[in-house]
Amino acid sequence: MAYVDEDGSSGSGEDMNMLDGHKRHTAVVVPSGSSGRKRSRKATGDAIVDAMLEIAAASKMRASIILKNEDRFSISKCIKVLDELQGVDERVYFHALDLFENSFSAREIFVSLKGEKRLPWLQGKCSVLSS
CATH class of the missing domain: 1.20.5 (Single alpha-helices involved in coiled-coils or other helix-helix interfaces)
Structure with a gap:
């Protein structure tokens, strides 16, 4: 513990001690x-x-x-949806499998399309692939 001279401006009255007639208060020294x-x-x-x-x-x-998302657009999910489509010829079917194997975005589009839009979309993709 150290004693610090008070300058008279604080007047807080905290831990005041009289030492040699001078007002002093205790201060905690913090290392x-x-x-x-x-x-x-x-x-x-x-x-x-x-x-x-x-x-x-x-x-x-x-x-x-x-x-x-990967489960929702998995190859097995796409094949299941593809198998449910009516009127898919063998050439389009196998092109679709290649498309699903190589492109996650194609699987996402295929599954997200409404039922009647899937086959025309696949046929368009397959005609582009075979060109």
């Missing part, structure tokens, strides 16, 4: 690297950990969504 700084570092570290956990959670959610 450098104190708990205040440690608390600040801990708070910063906690904030970084929290941010990293949020990033990990967002990444996990994104991966989950991607997997659901």
